[in-house]
Structure formats: C-alpha cells, structure tokens
Amino acid sequence: MxxxxxxxxxxxxxxxxxxxxxxxxxxxxxxxxxxxxxxxxxxxxxxxxxxxxxxxxxxxxxxxxxxxxxxxxxxxxxxxxxxxxxxxxxxxxxxxxxxxxxxxxxxxxxxxxxxxxxxxxxxxxxxxxxxxxxxxxxxxxxxxxxxxxxxxxxxxxxxxxxxxxxxxxxxxxxxxxxxxxxxxxxxxxxxxxxRGICSLDVIVNTANSDLHSGTYGGGVPNALHALVSLLASLHDKQGRVAVEGFYSDVPDISPLMKTEFAKLNYDEEQLRINLELGALYGEEGFSFIERVGARPTLELHGVHGGFQGEGLKTVIPKEAHAKITCRLVADQDPEDILDKMKNHLERHLQSGAKLSIITGVKIRAxxxxxxxxxxxxxxxxxxxxxxxxxxxxxxxxxxxxxxxxxxxxxxxxxxxxxxxxxxxxxxxxxxxxxxxxxxxxxxxxxxxxxx
CATH class of the missing domain: 3.40.630.10 (Zn peptidases)
Structure with missing residues (x-):
C-alpha cells in the first residue's frame, strides 16, 4: 500500500x-x-x-x-x-x-x-x-x-x-x-x-511574636537562623541528599542507559555558557543529563520570613517558611520519601524552635x-x-x-x-x-x- x-x-x-x-x-x-x-x-x-x-x-x-x-x-x-x-x-x-x-x-x-x-x-x-x-x-x-x-x-x-x-x-x-x-x-x-514528585511546606516557629534584636538578640532562637540551618542539613558537600534512606530504592543507571545517554552527545559546557553560570552543580559522579533524568533530587523553591521591605527593621522573626520538592525515580514511594524527610527535619531542628510540615503532591515515577x-x-x-x-x-x-x-x-x-x-x-x-x-x-x- x-x-x-x-x-x-x-x-x-x-x-x-x-x-x-x-x-x-x-x-x-x-x-x-x-x-x-x-x-x-x-x-x-x-x-x-x-x-x-x-x-x-x-x-x-x-x-x-x-x-x-x-x-x-x-x-x-x-x-x-x-x-x-x-x-x-x-x-x-x-x-x-x-x-x-x-x-x-x-x-x-x-x-x-x-x-x-x-x-x-x-x-x-x-x-x-x-x-x-x-x-x-x-x-x-x-x-x-x-x-x-x-x-x-x-x-x-x-x-x-x-x-x-x-x-x-x-x-x-x-x-x-x-x-x-x-x-x-x-x-x-x-x-x-x-520522574515522580512529592512536595512539602516547612514552617519554623519560635517565640510568640517578633522580638527586638537589641533587647533579645543572642538570647533567643531566631526562626530564620533555625530554618537556614535545617535546610543546609539536607545536602552534603558532594551534592547528595543527606536524608537517611533517601536513595534506598534508587538503582544504579544500567549500562544500556549509560550508552544511550552518551549517544546524546550533550554539551554541558555550552549549557553553562548559555545560562551564564560559573559552573554546573549537582550530585557528584554523574553527568548533567544523568542528574536531571535518572537521579532523584531535593530542591528549594521558596524561602521567606522576617522583614521583606525596604530599609532595615531589626527584629528577630518568630516564623520562617520554605517550599521543597523532591523529584523521584525508579521505585521511590512519595509517601515514604515524605516520611523520611519529616524524620530528618525533626531530628535536625534547632533547640527552641517548633516545626510544622504540610505535605503536597505525591506522584510516583x-x-x-x-x-x-x-x-x-x-x-x-x-x-x-x-x-x-x-x-x-x-x-x-x-x-x-x-x-x-x-x-x-x-x-x-x-x-x-x-x-x-x-x-x-x-x-x-x-x-x-x-x-x-x-x-x-x-x-x-x-x-x-x-x-
């Protein structure tokens, strides 16, 4: 025909x-x-x-x-x-x-x-x-x-x-x-x-109101300090997610997929130039194309708290927020990853701070x-x-x-x-x-x- x-x-x-x-x-x-x-x-x-x-x-x-x-x-x-x-x-x-x-x-x-x-x-x-x-x-x-x-x-x-x-x-x-x-x-x-995805909103609270930094500074917990410390604990210096058990259901990239990725001839240097970056960044030991296609991630999408206006307001904020998503691969279960995230955040929370977590989307890979x-x-x-x-x-x-x-x-x-x-x-x-x-x-x- x-x-x-x-x-x-x-x-x-x-x-x-x-x-x-x-x-x-x-x-x-x-x-x-x-x-x-x-x-x-x-x-x-x-x-x-x-x-x-x-x-x-x-x-x-x-x-x-x-x-x-x-x-x-x-x-x-x-x-x-x-x-x-x-x-x-x-x-x-x-x-x-x-x-x-x-x-x-x-x-x-x-x-x-x-x-x-x-x-x-x-x-x-x-x-x-x-x-x-x-x-x-x-x-x-x-x-x-x-x-x-x-x-x-x-x-x-x-x-x-x-x-x-x-x-x-x-x-x-x-x-x-x-x-x-x-x-x-x-x-x-x-x-x-x-890749699948799961998301959560993190809220850190300290005192019952914002406090004057001259009167209270150095003597009470700061919600922003507590949040920043918490977020910094989520990755190690090699770009890996530091949450215990995060990679449990992530297999190695198969030889066949490594071959297919190599056939793409992806130009990482041109990407760096196009984005005007000093360097690309991510999990050590993997190419850019492997990181964004075959590896899980944990990303911050928004962090806010305290005074946001023009000029200076010397307060110790009582509340700070962060929005986080994880891109998931292979057999990672969104519910399981969220549980592991919660456990990690609770264990690493600064003394004197209180933690609230609101979970969002849950989609498997x-x-x-x-x-x-x-x-x-x-x-x-x-x-x-x-x-x-x-x-x-x-x-x-x-x-x-x-x-x-x-x-x-x-x-x-x-x-x-x-x-x-x-x-x-x-x-x-x-x-x-x-x-x-x-x-x-x-x-x-x-x-x-x-x-």
Missing part, C-alpha cells in the same frame, strides 16, 4: 479537520470554558465515528468528559490502547500571540494554535493513521482502543478512577502516548522514564526497560520514516497519568512523541511542525504494522 501517496492526497482534508479541532477553546482549568470542552468532546466523538471507529462514547465525569472508542477485529493480534488529551493550557498573555490562539494559522511549515503540539496535533495523528489503514486495507493489523481525556492539563484528577472502574474495557497489551518531543529536528527520542520489545519496535518505526533510529532518554519532568496507565492496566507504555522542544507548548505562539505531522502519520502506520 502506498501510504505516502494516500497521506499526500488527503493532507488538506486532514489539516482542515485538525484546524476545526484546534479552534475549540478547550481550556480545562477555566470554568467559563466548560461548554467548549463539551463541544470539543462531541466533535471528537463524531470524527472518530467518521474515521471508522466503533463503540465510540462520551463518558461524563466530575470534571470534563472522557471519550473512548475501539476497533476490535484482529483476533489473536495484540491490543493497543492509544491515549491523548483534548484540553489545553490558558493562552495568557494574549497580546504576545501573532495570530489568535484559537484561529489556527499555517505559516512557514508550521500550524500555530493553542494545543497544536500539546496535545491535539499529536493525538490527532493516531486517529488519521488508523483511519488510513482502514481505508487502504479494510482492516487493522492490531486491535485498537482509544482513551481521550479532557483534564490532563489539570493533572487528570478523574482519569485514574475511570481506569480503575473500566479495567476490562480498557485492557490492552500496550499503551501508546504521543505527548513528548524529539531531542531536536530529525532526532526522535523515546522516554523510558519520567514511571520507568520501563529500554530493551523491551515494544520500545525497540517503536525505535525501528521511527527509523523507517526518519532514517534515524530513536534514542532512549529519561525525562526530568513527569506526566502523572503515564504511571497510572502502567500500574492500573498492568501494561507497558511507549511514549512516541512528535513534538519539538522549541514549539512553545504552554506559551504564546504554540505550534506544531507539519513535517512531523506528515512523517508522524507514516511512523504510526509502520509501528502498528510492526507490532
């Missing part, structure tokens, strides 16, 4: 449909756009039916709708669950957009609109690739299920419970997600890990062995179309729902993204390179045939 010719002949039709989808202001976090979310879900439902999918349904949740559909006519063949999301980020600041964010515009080989790359454009590739196989061959080489949600940009509050309630309906041999990016133009990448057959076939599919085999990476950030799919459905997840790092997702002038739209369609056809 000549898929390249098919996609060329249908390109304007496909881009026209994508423009229709991008025109919906489906901003999930803003309540005034709830009707737009419903209209976008309805449009997707109709497009799936027109594309040949069966059992297409809109499922109402406590938030925005989830859409499912399938095509299950390949007995004995693998079942693939494709996930995507139709919700988008807010558009502010609006005045920085060259063209309106919900009036899709094609220029310089790119389509500009909010959601173009995150994730409507990438998600739409799957629908049109599957439609193409059906129209060209009348059948699919695998069984397909779709799950498209409208709350990813809100950390998917309703999807995990939906997965739990519909395990059998959504069961699959593999889960495929396109919501990530290439390393650069022409260099596809398959993430094999996403996602990991998959890069030697897994499904990832190797995905890398081969990229090579078929791009002429370059995808490299395996580990992402410093996270997509919380990826771990949920893997854990709840007990299925390996392959992340086959087609975005580029400079496509301004979440920022003004978000866009999607149409070269990757065109090649992405052919890559997904190749991948489905391979598995």
């Amino acid at each position: 000549n898929y390249e010719r098919y996609f060329q002949e249908n390109r304007e039709k496909h881009l026209g449909e994508l423009k229709e989808l991008l025109a919906f202001p489906s901003i999930s976090c803003l309540s005034e756009h709830k009707p737009d979310m419903a209209r976008a879900a309805e449009w997707l439902l109709n497009n799936l039916i027109e594309s040949g999918f069966e059992n297409a349904h809109i499922h109402q949740t406590n938030g925005h709708p989830i859409i499912t559909a399938d095509y299950l006519h390949a007995p004995g063949k693998p079942t693939v669950l494709v996930y995507g999301h139709y919700d988008v980020q807010p558009v502010d600041p609006l005045h920085l957009w060259i063209t309106p964010p919900f009036e899709p515009d094609i220029r310089d080989g790119k389509i500009y609109a909010r959601g173009a790359t995150d994730d409507k454009g990438q998600m739409f590739l799957h629908i049109k690739a599957i439609e193409a196989i059906l129209k060209q061959e009348g059948e699919l080489p695998v069984n397909i299920k779709l799950c498209i949600e409208g709350e990813e940009e809100m950390t998917s509050p309703n999807l995990p419970s939906f997965l739990e309630a519909n395990k059998e309906k959504l069961s699959a041999d593999f889960v495929v997600i396109s919501d990530t990016a290439f390393l650069e133009t022409g260099r596809p990448a398959i993430p094999t890990g996403l 996602f990991n998959i062995d890069p030697s897994h057959r499904i990832l190797q076939l995905a890398a081969d599919a990229y090579e078929d179309v791009y002429g370059v085999r995808a490299l395996f990476t580990k992402e410093g950030g996270g997509i919380p729902i990826v771990e949920a799919f893997s854990r709840i459905l007990q299925a390996p997840v392959v992340m086959m993204g087609f975005g580029l790092p400079d496509e301004k997702l979440h920022a003004p002038n978000e866009h999607f390179n149409l070269e990757n739209f065109d090649k992405g369609l052919r890559t997904m056809v190749s991948f489905l045939k391979k598995i």
Whole structure:
C-alpha cells in the first residue's frame, strides 16, 4: 500500500479537520470554558465515528468528559490502547500571540494554535493513521482502543478512577502516548522514564511574636537562623541528599542507559555558557543529563520570613517558611520519601524552635526497560520514516497519568512523541511542525504494522 501517496492526497482534508479541532477553546482549568470542552468532546466523538471507529462514547465525569472508542477485529493480534488529551493550557498573555490562539494559522511549515503540539496535533495523528489503514486495507493489523481525556492539563484528577472502574474495557497489551518531543529536528527520542514528585511546606516557629534584636538578640532562637540551618542539613558537600534512606530504592543507571545517554552527545559546557553560570552543580559522579533524568533530587523553591521591605527593621522573626520538592525515580514511594524527610527535619531542628510540615503532591515515577520489545519496535518505526533510529532518554519532568496507565492496566507504555522542544507548548505562539505531522502519520502506520 502506498501510504505516502494516500497521506499526500488527503493532507488538506486532514489539516482542515485538525484546524476545526484546534479552534475549540478547550481550556480545562477555566470554568467559563466548560461548554467548549463539551463541544470539543462531541466533535471528537463524531470524527472518530467518521474515521471508522466503533463503540465510540462520551463518558461524563466530575470534571470534563472522557471519550473512548475501539476497533476490535484482529483476533489473536495484540491490543493497543492509544491515549491523548483534548484540553489545553490558558493562552495568557494574549497580546504576545501573532495570530489568535484559537484561529489556527499555517505559516512557514508550521500550524500555530493553542494545543497544536500539546496535545491535539499529536493525538490527532493516531486517529488519521488508523483511519488510513482502514481505508487502504479494510482492516487493522492490531486491535485498537482509544482513551481521550479532557483534564490532563489539570493533572487528570478523574482519569485514574475511570481506569480503575473500566479495567476490562480498557485492557490492552500496550499503551501508546504521543505527548513528548524529539531531542531536536530529525532526532526522535523515546522516554523510558519520567520522574515522580512529592512536595512539602516547612514552617519554623519560635517565640510568640517578633522580638527586638537589641533587647533579645543572642538570647533567643531566631526562626530564620533555625530554618537556614535545617535546610543546609539536607545536602552534603558532594551534592547528595543527606536524608537517611533517601536513595534506598534508587538503582544504579544500567549500562544500556549509560550508552544511550552518551549517544546524546550533550554539551554541558555550552549549557553553562548559555545560562551564564560559573559552573554546573549537582550530585557528584554523574553527568548533567544523568542528574536531571535518572537521579532523584531535593530542591528549594521558596524561602521567606522576617522583614521583606525596604530599609532595615531589626527584629528577630518568630516564623520562617520554605517550599521543597523532591523529584523521584525508579521505585521511590512519595509517601515514604515524605516520611523520611519529616524524620530528618525533626531530628535536625534547632533547640527552641517548633516545626510544622504540610505535605503536597505525591506522584510516583514511571520507568520501563529500554530493551523491551515494544520500545525497540517503536525505535525501528521511527527509523523507517526518519532514517534515524530513536534514542532512549529519561525525562526530568513527569506526566502523572503515564504511571497510572502502567500500574492500573498492568501494561507497558511507549511514549512516541512528535513534538519539538522549541514549539512553545504552554506559551504564546504554540505550534506544531507539519513535517512531523506528515512523517508522524507514516511512523504510526509502520509501528502498528510492526507490532
């Protein structure tokens, strides 16, 4: 079958449909756009039916709708669950957009609109690739299920419970997600890990009020001094987290991943220059790319207390605050790490100070062995179309729902993204390179045939 010719002949039709989808202001976090979310879900439902999918349904949740559909006519063949999301980020600041964010515009080989790359454009590739196989061959080489949600940009509050309630309906041999990016133009990448996260707010209190530093200085505990001492205890001089047991569930980086990291040829010196730093910093014994992808971290995001205004106010503050997050890898349990953090902070608290801790987000890391057959076939599919085999990476950030799919459905997840790092997702002038739209369609056809 000549898929390249098919996609060329249908390109304007496909881009026209994508423009229709991008025109919906489906901003999930803003309540005034709830009707737009419903209209976008309805449009997707109709497009799936027109594309040949069966059992297409809109499922109402406590938030925005989830859409499912399938095509299950390949007995004995693998079942693939494709996930995507139709919700988008807010558009502010609006005045920085060259063209309106919900009036899709094609220029310089790119389509500009909010959601173009995150994730409507990438998600739409799957629908049109599957439609193409059906129209060209009348059948699919695998069984397909779709799950498209409208709350990813809100950390998917309703999807995990939906997965739990519909395990059998959504069961699959593999889960495929396109919501990530290439390393650069022409260099596809398959993430094999996403770091998890946990967070906490630390509050240190001392006296029952701020005190005059002349009258009390040197004789009473200072909340800021106590907090600074506490925070300094969290790392050793080699950049390692000093919390007891922090690394208990962190394995060594495998030889295969070390090889993949080396293939990236990451220029640390250029990064240092670009950031105007005297030196990079982090856990001793690891490269920058290993530190931000395969190692856990503990970072301070805000520290405040005492007088913040202009000039001088000589008080001993009674209260000081810090915001902390830990990026997690491998089998680190957010709850366990938070417990270890609490124990450490309590043990190292200065005499005379009182400690309060408020815990926040708790998201586990996602990991998959890069030697897994499904990832190797995905890398081969990229090579078929791009002429370059995808490299395996580990992402410093996270997509919380990826771990949920893997854990709840007990299925390996392959992340086959087609975005580029400079496509301004979440920022003004978000866009999607149409070269990757065109090649992405052919890559997904190749991948489905391979598995």
